Amino acid sequence: MSVTARGSLAEALSLRGIRLTRQRRLLLEVLDNAPGHLNARELLQAARRTDPTIDRATVYRTLHLLKTGGLVDELDLLHLEGEEHYYERRRTGDHVHLGCPQCGTISEFETDLVLELSQEVARREGFTATGIRIEVRGICKACSEAQVG
Ligand SMILES: [Zn+2]
Ligand SMILES: [Zn+2]
Incomplete structure (x- = not known):
């Protein structure tokens, strides 16, 4: 089954009753459209291209929310980049x-x-x-x- 066969992350979240602020929605879109695995810093940078006001705290809070909701996986990717962690949509x-x-x-x-x-x-x-x-x-x-x- 492919990722595209399922609904968007934003739809899944709203089904779980998690309130979507504009900035959370933006972060979800960035994760949904990312070609690979992003770390928190890359996620912030990508989101800032659309909304320069988004901050680190929002990124970390949102990632926590998505992990807790079981929608995103946190990966260490074999520690190839040291202690860096990456995020991807759970499939x-x-x-x-x-x-x-x-x-x-x-x-x-x-x-x-x-x-x-x-x-x-x-x-x-x-x-x-x-x-x-x-x-x-x-x-x-x-x-x-x-x-x-
Ligand atoms: Zn190689
Ligand atoms: Zn992956």
């Missing part, structure tokens, strides 16, 4: 993060196996997974080709 466990420490690239690998794993957990442990995260560290294709060549 129902359909991708794995691949991290290459040599070039610092994080890519996404989409597979139904993630969903199957959470179903297996439920089947065998009676544990209903509401989130799952799988990260693979290793050498990306570009880096291994550069080594060979």
